Amino acid sequence: MADIGPGPLHEAITPPTGWRGVAADWASDQRAFTSVPWGKVMMWIFLLSDTFIFGCFLLSYMTVRMSTTDPWPNPSEVFALTISGRPVPLILIAIMTFILISSSGTMAMAVNFGYRRDRARTAALLLATAAFGACFVGMQAFEWSKLIAEGVRPWGNPWGAVQFGSAFFMITGFHGTHVTIGVLFLLIVARRVWRGDFDRGQRGFFTSQRGHYEIVEILGLYWHFVDLVWVFIFAFFYLW
Amino acid sequence: MADASVGGMDAAPIGGAHDAELYHPRSWVTKYVFSQDAKVIAIQYSVTALTIGLVALVLSWLMRLQLAFPGCFDFITAESYYQYITMHGMSMVVYVLTALFLGGFGNYLIPLMVGARDMVFPYANMLSYWIYLLAVIVLAATFFVPGGPTGAGWTLYPPQAIMSGTPGRDWGIVLMLVSLMLFIAGFTMGGLNYVVTVLQGRARGMTLMRLPLTVWGILTATVMALLAFPALFVGAVMMLFDRLLGTSFFMPAIVEAGTHLRHGGGSPILWQHLFWFFGHPEVYIVALPAFGIVSDLISTHARKNIFGYRMMVWAIVVIGALSFAVWGHHMYVSGMNPTFGFFFATTTLIIAVPTAIKVYNWVLTLWRGDIHLTVPMLFALGFIVTFVNGGLTGLFLGNVVVDVPLSGTMFVVAHFHMVMGVAPILVVFGGIYHWYPKVTGRMTNDVLGKLHFWVTFLGAYAIFFPMHYLGLMGVPRRYYELGEMAFVPPSAATLNVFITVAALVVGVAQLVFVFNLVWSLFRGTPAGGNPWRATTLEWQTPQTPPAHGNWGGSLPVVYRWAYDYSVPGADQDFLPQNQPPAARTVPA
Numbered sequence: 001m002a003d004i005g006p007g008p009l010h011e012a013i014t015p016p017t018g019w020r021g022v023a024a025d026w027a028s029d030q031r032a033f034t035s036v037p038w039g040k041v042m043m044w045i046f047l048l049s050d051t052f053i054f055g056c057f058l059l060s061y062m063t064v065r066m067s068t069t070d071p072w073p074n075p076s077e078v079f080a081l082t083i084s085g086r087p088v089p090l091i092l093i094a095i096m097t098f099i100l101i102s103s104s105g106t107m108a109m110a111v112n113f114g115y116r117r118d119r120a121r122t123a124a125l126l127l128a129t130a131a132f133g134a135c136f137v138g139m140q141a142f143e144w145s146k147l148i149a150e151g152v153r154p155w156g157n158p159w160g161a162v163q164f165g166s167a168f169f170m171i172t173g174f175h176g177t178h179v180t181i182g183v184l185f186l187l188i189v190a191r192r193v194w195r196g197d198f199d200r201g202q203r204g205f206f207t208s209q210r211g212h213y214e215i216v217e218i219l220g221l222y223w224h225f226v227d228l229v230w231v232f233i234f235a236f237f238y239l240w
Numbered sequence: 241m242a243d244a245s246v247g248g249m250d251a252a253p254i255g256g257a258h259d260a261e262l263y264h265p266r267s268w269v270t271k272y273v274f275s276q277d278a279k280v281i282a283i284q285y286s287v288t289a290l291t292i293g294l295v296a297l298v299l300s301w302l303m304r305l306q307l308a309f310p311g312c313f314d315f316i317t318a319e320s321y322y323q324y325i326t327m328h329g330m331s332m333v334v335y336v337l338t339a340l341f342l343g344g345f346g347n348y349l350i351p352l353m354v355g356a357r358d359m360v361f362p363y364a365n366m367l368s369y370w371i372y373l374l375a376v377i378v379l380a381a382t383f384f385v386p387g388g389p390t391g392a393g394w395t396l397y398p399p400q401a402i403m404s405g406t407p408g409r410d411w412g413i414v415l416m417l418v419s420l421m422l423f424i425a426g427f428t429m430g431g432l433n434y435v436v437t438v439l440q441g442r443a444r445g446m447t448l449m450r451l452p453l454t455v456w457g458i459l460t461a462t463v464m465a466l467l468a469f470p471a472l473f474v475g476a477v478m479m480l481f482d483r484l485l486g487t488s489f490f491m492p493a494i495v496e497a498g499t500h501l502r503h504g505g506g507s508p509i510l511w512q513h514l515f516w517f518f519g520h521p522e523v524y525i526v527a528l529p530a531f532g533i534v535s536d537l538i539s540t541h542a543r544k545n546i547f548g549y550r551m552m553v554w555a556i557v558v559i560g561a562l563s564f565a566v567w568g569h570h571m572y573v574s575g576m577n578p579t580f581g582f583f584f585a586t587t588t589l590i591i592a593v594p595t596a597i598k599v600y601n602w603v604l605t606l607w608r609g610d611i612h613l614t615v616p617m618l619f620a621l622g623f624i625v626t627f628v629n630g631g632l633t634g635l636f637l638g639n640v641v642v643d644v645p646l647s648g649t650m651f652v653v654a655h656f657h658m659v660m661g662v663a664p665i666l667v668v669f670g671g672i673y674h675w676y677p678k679v680t681g682r683m684t685n686d687v688l689g690k691l692h693f694w695v696t697f698l699g700a701y702a703i704f705f706p707m708h709y710l711g712l713m714g715v716p717r718r719y720y721e722l723g724e725m726a727f728v729p730p731s732a733a734t735l736n737v738f739i740t741v742a743a744l745v746v747g748v749a750q751l752v753f754v755f756n757l758v759w760s761l762f763r764g765t766p767a768g769g770n771p772w773r774a775t776t777l778e779w780q781t782p783q784t785p786p787a788h789g790n791w792g793g794s795l796p797v798v799y800r801w802a803y804d805y806s807v808p809g810a811d812q813d814f815l816p817q818n819q820p821p822a823a824r825t826v827p828a
Contacts, residue, residue: 027449030444030446031442032448036440038436038440041440042432042433048466048467049428050470052467052468053470053474056470056475056517057474060478060489063510064488064506064507064510067505067506067507068488068504070505154486154487155485155487161505163487163489166485166487208363209261210261
């Protein structure tokens with residue numbers, strides 16, 4: 001509005017205080033988030049939108065879990081692995097979760113080395129992250145095939161409510177797709193880092209925009225988000 | 241960060257952030273077909289949306305013909321009538337209005353109004369349009385598949401949406417859901433662009449509180465869409481699984497024609513929650529850009545600054561936030577817990593407060609203004625009246641006890657057509673007449689425009705006012721044929737004929753609009769850069785229509801808000817946003 005901003009006509013401005021001051025500070029610059037690159041803002045907003053997608057998935061799962069009249073299968077038994085003759089509950093999921101959380105660690109280190117322009121270490125850590133991610137997806141495929149072999153289908157399962165299989169395949173499948181897409185982009189970005197695209201400002205194949213190390217951080221945001229979502233899926237699906 | 245130098249046409253951005261550069265097309269195809277220029281994408285969006293809008297218009301004709309002259313048209317069966325309803329509703333709400341306001345007006349106006357060269361991610365912006373086009377093609381394809389489009393009603397309520405009695409159960413519903421998912425994916429790409437461009441891509445001096453209200457409306461609507469469409473996306477995924485894989489997210493145990501369906505244990509009301517969590521914000525996704533555009537139209541054509549700019553901005557934001565807490569008012573008769581009704585009725589009525597603030601501010605902007613009854617102004621005024629009319633019946637329907645008897649009647653049809661059908665489309669027309677000179681460099685024909693306005697405006701009232709009356713009499717909506725009903729007097733049939741004639745006339749009037757657009761493209765009087773003498777940046781471009789990169793050599797610098805009309809002591813009755821204060825004669 002007219003009373004914000006510099007100019008000869010506005011000599012005697014006293015800065016607004018209180019909430020009005022908060023709004024004025026936030027609104028007063030050319031950019032709402034100063035020195036934050038466009039791509040990073042975009043990723044944050046996209047993740048906000050994606051949060052609503054996963055939120056709706058999980059709320060829908062809870063709703064059908066309440067609406068169904070059949071008993072819900074016991075996750076500790078269903079997701080147990082038999083190791084040396086004894087069922088160990090949730091062991092696979094525990095390992096999968098550990099791997100995915102670890103991949104967030106390597107991702108964070110990749111971002112750090114990216115900003116130090118350490119080309120080789122960045123690429124190596126991105127590849128390690130991708131390997132962890134691929135490992136996670138592979139174990140998920142193992143989990144799926146085990147459950148399918150035991151007779152779990154989207155439309156039914158041997159133990160109770162049909163919604164168990166539907167919600168399980170839908171939610172873990174949607175999350176697994178996110179991880180897979182993440183792995184693909186990790187590989188692409190690792191290749192670009194390794195080739196030195198981001199040091200030279202090489203243009204991208206599709207977008208013809210110059211590459212830079214902020215892309216590593218933007219990809220990192222996505223990767224940490226996928227991790228965080230897994231924590232919620234883990235809590236609400238496997239522990240409940 | 242040390243490395244602050246980037247190439248491109250402009251100086252290094254503040255903070256050393258690496259921002260995207262302007263994309264330079266190298267061939268005719270990348271310039272006009274697979275274009276990354278927001279202005280071309282805007283025109284592509286608008287033309288596609290208006291085309292599917294004409295299809296949806298014809299569908300409404302067919303429905304009206306059936307209601308007025310039941311039994312006269314052999315090709316309109318009960319099944320096809322429901323298919324017309326479904327396709328008309330879904331096309332108009334999602335594929336026409338949302339795409340026009342956000343994809344069309346948003347793409348054209350955001351970069352120009354905030355003083356940017358283009359959207360921040362031109363490539364994603366281009367993909368957004370082509371995925372939208374694919375979604376429209378899939379939607380239109382349902383007319384040609386076996387069984388035809390789905391006839392589940394535009395709300396696609398399960399279980400009936402995927403049960404065998406419903407038309408289009410085989411292919412129609414599947415393609416409809418796929419089309420919606422595509423639309424959401426495409427919209428997300430565009431929507432991220434609109435938000436980031438407004439937040440991060442503004443010209444120097446363009447603070448958030450100097451943005452034209454059009455940009456505020458589109459920004460808020462886009463943020464809402466990015467948060468509301470996920471619910472529809474998730475619902476569409478689950479219904480697709482229910483239909484194709486035989487899951488039971490929405491399907492309870494059902495006996496159909498004596499046999500137990502293999503579904504069981506699902507929650508049909510879950511779909512309603514997901515759908516309306518999208519569906520109610522959707523009303524405001526359509527309305528907020530309209531609010532913004534109307535504010536600018538009124539201020540420009542009344543030569544007066546907008547009354548209460550700061551309040552207008554906050555009202556937009558508050559409406560946007562509140563609209564996520566009112567979805568249950570679509571579900572008073574769904575059988576949900578009656579306690580919810582109290583909550584949702586309260587929030588629904590609270591939303592009338594910021595809305596009323598906006599209406600008062602528009603009226604106060606007009607108050608003692610220098611009103612020019614140009615074609616865009618006529619449409620803007622028509623919007624205010626229509627929106628107030630539709631909004632008042634919304635107060636009726638927001639109350640549970642009034643809604644329960646009315647919700648199955650034509651009263652609801654009248655209400656939502658007034659408030660989110662006619663009112664926003666009047667703004668679409670007003671906006672097109674207003675910005676057409678900037679897009680093409682030529683004025684539209686004034687006489688044809690006024691003809692279009694008066695027939696559309698009065699015709700819309702002739703259509704929808706009697707529907708309120710029919711609804712109060714108890715005439716049910718969704719019925720293919722009324723038949724003999726004790727409580728419906730024969731005069732209702734006469735009224736139906738009247739409505740249909742009005743609908744046909746209004747429909748034909750839209751051809752005048754289309755003709756005007758095409759004719760003016762070649763024969764319209766040259767407009768010059770700023771025919772309305774408006775202050776906002778899009779009218780200050782060096783070329784009209786704006787060339788690639790919008791601003792020529794250097795970006796504009798903004799010195800003032802968007803509403804410096806009739807400033808006392810100024811040389812002319814408007815001061816463009818990029819006019820420095822030094823050039824202004826300040827009274828002593």
